[in-house]
Amino acid sequence: MTSVEDLSGSWELHGDGVAVPATVPGSVHTDLLRQGRIPDPFLDDNELAVAWVGRADWTYQRDVAWHGPEHERIDLVFEGLDTVARVDLNGTTLGETRNMHRTYRFDVTSLVGAGPQPLSVHFTSAYTEAERVKSLVGPRANAYPEPFQFIRKMACSFGWDWGPTLVTAGIWRPVRLEGWSTARLAAVRPLCTYAENAGKLDLTCEIERTQDRALRAQILLDGREITSLDLDTDAVRATLDIPGVTPWNPRGYGEPALYTLTVVLLDGDRELDRWERRTGFRSVEIDRSPDDAGTRFVIHVNGEPVFAKGVNWIPDDIFPSRMTRERYELRLREAANAGVNLIRVWGGGIYEDRAFYEVCDELGLLVWQDFLFACACYPEEEPLHSEVVAEARDNVTRLSPHPSLITWNGNNENLWLHGAMSWPDDLSWGEKYYLSVLPEIVAELDPSRPYQAGSPWSGSWEHEPNDPDHQTFHSWEVWNRQDYLHYRDSTPRFVAEFGWQAPPAWRTLRDAISDEPMLPDSPGVLHHQKAEDGNGKLARGLAPHFAAPESTEAWHYLTQLNQVRAVRTGVEHWRSHWPHTAGTIVWQLNDLWPVTSWAAIDGAGRYKPLYFALREMYADRALTIQRRDGGLVVAVLNDHAEPWTGPLRIERRDTAGRLVYSIIEKVEVAPRSVALIPVPNGDLLVACLDDQRALWFEAEEFADPGLTVTAEQVPGGLDVTVHATGLARDVLLQPDRVHPGAVVDKGFVTLLPGESTTLHVRAPAELDPGSVKDPWVLTDLASVLRSGSAE
Template identity: 75%
Template sequence: MLQVEDLGGAWELRADPEGAGATPPEQSRALAGTTVPASVPGCVHVDLLNDGRLVDPFRDDNELAVAWVGRTDWRYDRDVAWTGPPHERVDLVFEGLDTVAAIELGGAALGSTRNMHRGYRYDVSALLDGTARPLTVRFTSAYTEAERVRDLLGPRPNAYPEPFNFIRKMACAFGWDWGPTLVTAGIWRPVRLEGWSTARLATVRPLATYDGTGTLDITVGVERTRECDLRARVLLDGRRIAVLDLPGGVTAAHAEVAVGDVTPWHPRGYGEPARYELTVELLDGDRVLDRWQRHTGFRTVTIDRSADAVGHRFVVHVNGEPVLVKGVNWIPDDVFPSRMTRERYERRLREAAGAGVNLVRVWGGGIYEDRAFYEVCDELGLMVWQDFPFACACYPEEEPLFSEVVAEARENVLRLAAHPSLITWCGNNENLWLRDPCGWPEQPGGQSSWGETYYLRTLPDIVAELDPSRPYQAGSPWSGSWDHAPNDPDHQTFHSWDVWNRRDYTHYRDSAPRFVAEFGWQAPPAWTTLRDAVSDEPLLPDSPGVLHHQKAEDGNGKLARGLAPHFGAPASTEAWHYLTQLNQVRAVRTGVEHWRAHWPHTGGTILWQLNDLWPVTSWAAIDGAGRYKPLYFALRDLYAPRALTVQPRDGGPVVAVLNDHRDPWTGTLVIERRGTGGALLAAAAEPVRVAPRSVAVLPVPAAVARFGDPAAELLVVRLDDARALWFAVEDLDFTYDDPGLTVDVDAVAGGLDVRVHAVALARDVLLQPDRIHPRAVVDRGFVTLLPGESVVFHVRAPLDLAPGLVKAPWVLTDLSSVRRG
């Protein structure tokens, strides 16, 4: 039986004076001869931080002070020995090396690497005899390698002034419009010794599909030390469903197995995400040589990209049923991804599920995530859209990059095949789109190879060969062919960034794209997250530390211009923080409700973005410290199975009844026009029946929609427990009287219950729990109360909280108070 010895844990780290890089920075020369304790899996920055040799790169502008780390060559050392029983073969296995490495064992060179996105295996049988041998991994600066390849192949344009497109490394390590430039190195995934004899399982590719019954298309690849007859036994939940013969010398076997009656895997909101334990055992006679085990699920995925009268659809179908996509874009949850744990993946993904999300797009400037990420998505019923790691750049198609792209793609397509949550492969992020609008063909290197071959030939061929069970997309956005502009809203996928960059968010309503794969609006992180990261005194929206944690081009200018037509200029930094958070919610709500009202013409939305990887002003719903912005709570409403929205149309406002539920929605729709003090001015009621998974649009009766004083009236729409509000004028023109809020606080086990009651209209009441205690959380974001209504904010913390803390400035506020100064 194959045996494993884990080589994780304690290693030694040194700056490498013999590295291949240029003259090392002064800071790394000062480390000459110094040994730093290292932990594997890990990375250089984290090891230096843990040893007290780096300032916190997330604080103020310390990112700049630690830039030397990325320009330095490093080495990791430890002694290794095979202490298990004798085997015909012992392999040294690295699941991930970041990125440019040379490996030596006992002074013998084993090989070199230049790709973070793949694993490496070396036969070390002749080098390990029970005696400890020194193992050294030397890392050349990623800058050195990227600049070498750039000099070799010539320049290629990209969206950022860093050479990330010349090396197969996580692109956003070089900085992004929401991330710092922290170019690290290290043994970032597990490393081990594997001892085996006769044969081992080299690959297992299970493609589990469902068409009324389950089918398992399985391919098993083996590596041998000898020619003999072998078998691969396949078990599903412990039941043998197939035996694959591997006669002497044969290294692969394939079977298509009719599994019969199985419960299919469904995405969230469409059924249970049923999973089965799949086991493959490699047998020599009755002796088990190796065992592979995963959970998988049976489902069939297609994407309807057919033509219609408008253009080309983009509707995801799972098990034959169209699915309204309620998605979020996922970036690496840590700029140092070696710090990610299963627990952290599970926490963040459960948060996504808790917000009503049913799809997570793994964005192309990051990584192929850890197995734990996909296993949690399998369990939760979260669909995964997986980009190949290409983003916002022209990528050379020549060597030494081409073969690396092929190797990483083949490895990861096979590695992730068992996961039912993975529903589509996507060739890149924005590369097909940005080439012409950014003028890349006219820039130096712009006429050279730029990646089109990867996206339109190489990657689809690999997916067609290794994973025909999942649809492939050439890019996001992509209209389907060069017959239409890549970001044409009428054809397949669309990225909506013109609004954030140039226009007010009300312009989201100007079109109904077929599928919105990216859109978003910025806001700063939670107050405590911002204060922990920025030491500016006074703290101002444009103080140096705040601006350093704003990476978007003219980001704060766009925030200010976004506020102006709705709220005017904030009176203080605290007001700016509150209003920009509110404007983020208003903007995203405007887009999602408008597009969702056009289902199935618009097949879904994928918010940019769920998460952050450091404390920053960004489009995220969960900030870099893991704190919820109000947007997180708004998603629960926007992505709820049943919801109401009032939409402006040429003939007057309409009510869209959104029913993403397997059952019809029946009841009486009540539409009222009320004054801010609660007076009922007009009303209408209508019985409705909205079919499952559909939208009904009903006009607001003219008598109700005819506002007498738009500055002091609003529409209130109700159906069962769902409610929508509509204001005919902007906040600048609306009359905000004192809502007469009263607040009662009860100390309860685990925190505080804060009951807020309104005498008059109280719009956008917000409780910010981190202003009570850094570890406090709350269960809701902005809440609007009609006259006479109450709400309870449940504040929880890992320690006792004094009720009086709720009265501290800006803990509890509302829009009227902020507007009135």
Template identity: 55%
Template sequence: MTRQTLHEGWTLRAVPGAGVPAEVAERAVPATVPGCVHTDLLAAGLIPDPFGDDNETRLAWIGRTDWVYESSFDWQPGDDDRVDLVCAGLDTVATVDVNGIEVGRTQNMHRGHRFDVRSLLRPGGNTLTVRFDSAYRYAEAQRDRLGDRPNAYPEPFQFIRKMACNFGWDWGPTVVTAGIWQEIGLHAWSTARLADVRPVVTVADGTGRVELHVEVERAADAPLTLRAAVAGATGEVTVPVGERTAVLTLTVREPELWWPRGYGEQPLYDLDVTLCAIDGRALDGWSKRIGFRSVRLDTTPDAHGTPFVLHVNDVPVFVRGINWIPDHPFLTEITRERLAERFDQALGANINLLRIWGGGRYESDDFYELADELGMLVQQDFLFACAAYPEEEPFRTEVEAEAREQVTRLAAHPSLVLWTGNNENIWGWHDWDWQEPLAGRTWGRGYYLELLPAIVGELDPTRPYWPGSPWSGSDDIHPNDPAHGTMHIWDVWNDDDYTKYREYVPRFVAEFGYQAPPAYATLRRALTDEPLAHDSPGMAHHQKAIDGDRKLQRGLDAHLPAPADFDDWHYLTQLNQARAIQLGVEHFRSYRPVCMGTIVWQLNDCWPVTSWAAVDGDGRRKPLWYALRTAYADRLLTVQPRDGGLALVAVNETGEAWSAPATVTRLTLAGEPRAKTSVQLDVPAYSAVTLALPADLAGPEQADRELLVAEAGETAERALWFFAEDRDIDWPAPELDAVVEPADGGQRVRVTARSVLRDLTLFPDRLDPSAGVDRALVTLLPGESATFTVHADGPLDPAALTARPVLRCVNDIR
């Protein structure tokens, strides 16, 4: 068996047509494979950065153009029975020719294809051509043929099996790609090969079991031997003549269990599978690292409704999650190193689950391998989002093939704990005025409630499947009912103040979010606006949400002083995003175990944009990231309104009991105590305790001049409660002393407060795009100090580092 990659010597050219610029028409440019048209045109200097200013709009012609990739390669015949051209991923509507002869057509980005080409190959030079027809033209033709169906955006993304967010989203650019986006090459083999290997891994009563389901493709009818080994256990089975499937079971005594981060270690075991001829010759092989763990979903009705609780190794896990979108619109730009940085950022924010949203892709092997190694739980949506999807052909066949391929590919990964049928489509059918325009046409229900659960039940029976996000668990209950299953909360961002999160006590909230602009350095890299303003042309183009700026302003008006300039607006909108999500997360966590999970929208961005992300499109952490680190801490102390008063809630997401003395003090903004109480916290492992606060603490004498400070334990977990909104608080002018000194790889900024300093934050990227800081959103009382560590490629000016607009607090806006 030999494999020959075909990644070199490619050229790309546009098929002549309306809209193709003269400098591109009929010009062959070097092409990178794997890659896409946009990255090749960019490398050739034929287009500007698609993500700068409004270039996205001016490059829309790319998605409406047909493209041809061509390469020549040498091939020498051997004694192999078969030579296959293997295309792991073609985006999307492709015609593949070898030496001028068509070998196949594809129409699904989310699955691979294999073509027998041995009879077409010539000794010596050969030509391989892949033509990509416009995804728009294909999708619009299918829409016209089958009848239009509603969706969230005026784009035909549900009429093609392609990454939906390529067609634009309320956080993403419209850059409709084409290209050979995954590996392509020749695979020469004889007798038989491994077509599919699917391990079903279980563990119970100290015994691990790997049930290997193997499918072989034959070129000859000969008996075969299948061998496998894992963790010292070995096994062998014969595949008789005429048979194409086999099951081989391996038993492992006392395997170490794989745990999510924070619950234990992540031991992984090499699983090796070999297909042999009857004489012992190895014909093909397959290897993966697996982990032994159990996972189940508890939805047993209780007094509060229908819970949604993930159990890993029979331990209920409170999901501290966040949603994941494709980290770049051009998928080959997402390297393992880039993913590792995002995982590090997620883990640094105390996140334990990433939900892969249904408008993107089935994530890469790199993604899942990192999740396995780091203990990050993964929820994978099937790829349906915010639209009514047709179930007619060719889509049903394509969806089934795609789902079978991807479930089989991902079944080995212990980090994957939940399959979800779609994003918001069942909810959309109920609430988004779809039923009348659909007029009885298919919309995807058969996928979510019949086809996909059947495929998961057949191929991946150890993992739970949930038909949609959100979904209540029953057709008889509204799909977004907070008392049942999972829910999304979007009325807060769209219509209400973020304090409305406190009106919900969901069983599991799988989406909720609040917007803010990206880091200043990210804006300055992408936009040429002069001056930069919240409504300047580039900023306006990079705000994709409907009425997004109006909603940001509504949030500012409700809570914060009026910004005087762009610098104030930028700081305050980022601060408001952080506060909104921190309030929501802490509220939901305070109701553990009625609520057993929160998945914030969203971790990452794919370009420079005002969005709901905690990490912007250039990989910079927004203040929201720091707020999540606090709100998702293993031990959380929070003050919450309860029954007309206030309560101190302590949440413990560790395996050890949390016992500590705690104090709650009502203070003036000048730091003068007005009332105080001391309590003993005794919080069992994986639980929460609520303690009502005395009335003299919950009732201030002057709401605009007082706050509560709660502190617990030697590590001084702290929670604050303000009795009034910042816009109504009688803030003193900020007074502080700041000292800057060198530190390893950067500088330390020590700030000592002489007055209260509310949400003190450093923005060192304003001085150097390479600069970042270790903490943010620090509130200091008079006499308190905080140290910020800044890392940059070079030293920053101390005077600039400790002055506006780099060093900010709420009470410097007057």
């Protein structure tokens, strides 16, 4: 039986005149930070003060010994080395690495024994390697002034328009000694599909041997043997029908049923090795057929079309070794609780840890996985080509058990930007990867999942890659150059990226920035704004809707409100066009440090108001009022397996919110469909069906809403009740202004005259009810616009 000795834990780190204790998995930055050798790079402009770390060479050291049972073979296994490393054991070089995204295995049988042997992992700066490769293959264009396309490493560690430049190095995933005899399971690749009320398992097992013996593999599902395979060669493939299983379904479409699949490698009755994962059976297709409007892009799971209510995912920490299963589960449950059913793992980050995909499996979250290419021309020559192939084969195999993974995507924006930014094509730039190498690997190793060449991509060079009428589309003219109302100008087939910026929660911003006074354009605030002319775009985005804010607090409130209004405008417009528009993937769910960005959850894990708005606009049943053909309609959005029937109440109110008249219309909306109900124009329209409500403001008046606020102490926090005598637009309670650990259950709330709402504030400490009356804890749009400060 395979034996393992974990080598995670205590190591030593040496480099640039520094010698400190180190923790593996980890990184140089986290080790230096833990020992107080560098300042926190998340604070002020400390990012610049620690830039030297990424340009230095480093060595991790510890003694190792094999204390397990005697085996014919002892391997040293690294699940992740970041990035350019030489591995030495007792003075012997085992090998060199050039790829953060691969696993490495070295035979150390003759080098490791019962006594301790020195193990060293020498890391060369990623900058040194990138410049070396650049000198070999020549320069290539990219969207950022860093050489990330010359090295197989997390691209955004070199900085992005929402991230710091913190170029890491280290043993970033677990490391172990592994002892085995006779044979081991080198790879297991289960492709589980579902059709005609039965599951199908397409199973490939690859074997590494020390002896040529007749072996077999016992295959079990939930502990029950379903077959036994004779292993006459080093690779065997079997296709098995699995009757009686329940299909895995995405959120809102049924149970995400999972089964434990076990492969036991046997020599006679002696167990040599064991592989075990939770998996599920489902079929996945993407309808990319032509129609009169262009080319569809509709995800089908188990034969049923799914409207994708998605978010883009970036690494949740600039130092990904700090991620834990608990943190993955927290963030992914937050996505699910916001109504999300699809997570796109963006191509400038990493192939996430196994825990990420396991949690998505359990929650029924669909995963769209980019291969790791983003916003650049990538050389197709050696030494990169073979690394790309090895990396793709490694990760396609590693992620194959996960039913949540539904599509492989070749790259982020490279096919589009190559033409849009007039990047030269006299040198290789990555097209071969996306249109040949990667689809061939997926076709060989994972034909159960559809492959797409890129995002955006129109399907062929017959159309411009970012053509809204053909397949996937990224909407960035809005935000970069246009007001968010222009989202309504088009109906793309599938919106894979769009978004609007806002600063993080107030406490997150204040904790990261020591500027006094802290202003929208003070040095620390600008340092934590990485987008090109980001603050200028925020200001230009406010201008069509509000006067320039008079204080930092008003700027913070209004830019957060504008983010919510912008994203709501896009999602509700496009969702009302289902199935013509078959999905939206908001940029972005999360942040990896405290920054002004497009995220719904900020870098400290606090919810921006956008998070609560996502929960409303991605609800299975929702209402929205839209302009169609010169008039207004109520779009009744029913993404539910049952019809939605009932009395739709439509109210016309004046600008002060007073009722003018109301009508009731009986509606019956079929499952997974949208109904459009014409309504008259008016200054303020209100549509209500069951517990759902939609508002439409043709003209806006910001009179005093006459708010009264009462706060009651309850176990764990406060219940804050807000009553309005007038129209109260966009009431917001910011819980982090009461206590750094406080949370609330709602974002912006609009109250009609006479209405009340209760906001539930919870915190890890007792809260003073009077604190809700402190400046800017609770305010509303009229108060902000009247004075620029809370009243």
